[in-house]
Amino acid sequence: MKEGFRQSMNWVHTWSGLLVGWVLFMVFAAGTASYYRDEISFWMKPELHQASLGLLPEAEVAGKAVAALQQRAPSSPRWLITLPTGREPGVRASWSAAPVARGVAEPPLEHGVTRRGRFYSAVLDPATGQPLAGTRETRGGEFFYRLHFDLHYMPAIWARWIIGFCAMFMLVAIVTGIVTHRRIFADFFTFRAKKGQRSWLDAHNATAVLALPYHLMITYTGLVTLMLMYMPFGPQVTYKGDQQAFTAE
């Protein structure tokens, strides 16, 4: 590409970083925010604040939730109850329901209950077991969590391929950055201030090398999390498409 290995790798480092960095910046910002996913949701739903004032005994809260489900979905094959925690004060109750007969209208949803397919869910007040109906409809921190890998503005499947591509070339940028860097240890302690571009480069080196293990880890684990989507060929061949057998093993 250029004269010499280091120069070539420097070129790849610059271009791969520049081209995918913009998307990655949004992914980082959203991912960092989703560390505080529950807290952001809680902050954005002031209606829940009262429920968090005193944590009731778990047995009592669970009993209320069971009663609420008994009343709404006595014949459901499956209930899910998530008890309150320090991070999430409401009781999350979900249940599945048998499909309604063809031609019959869907029963109206109770206030505070949401439906996705055959799956219903509600956040209950731990003290009363009633759905918290007045809670505003915001996805809160959940938005950032999905934004981190679904990008929100496009179909999720495209978003995941785009992010996989960006993560792959971030890995390339990191490794080429390392091999470009001749005096990686000595340069870590070098900072030449007020020298224009030289200062920026020194700062880039120092911050990048400081968090290098972390950068490598987040990039690689990002790819590995969705590796069955990005690299499905091995299991496809050896399991002949028997996805369940692979998951089981």
Add this chain to the structure above:
Amino acid sequence: MNPAAFLIRSNAARMYRLGVASRALAAIGGGYALSALVATVSAIYFPGTRAEAAIFGMLISFVIYTLAVMWVFAVRSAWRAWLGLLLPAIPLALAVLVHLYLRSAA
């Protein structure tokens, strides 16, 4: 006058751009193909249980991809870049084909 003359100043510049485009294609598409082949061959032939083999293949494939991209941009010419991907890809593809053939024969 060519309206894109400001982009393509000379024949040499055009060749350089073509070379970069060719290498980008080799890096993105060829690198993916090569790492996919490594993942598949590892899933088939890696010792251990087949689940371990498949997972090892997927884990190593991203490392192979990185190395492939570096190779593509490190070598002297775009032809060499393609050649360097093709040479390991051929035996790997053969290994996969042999496995598929033996399985269908059995």
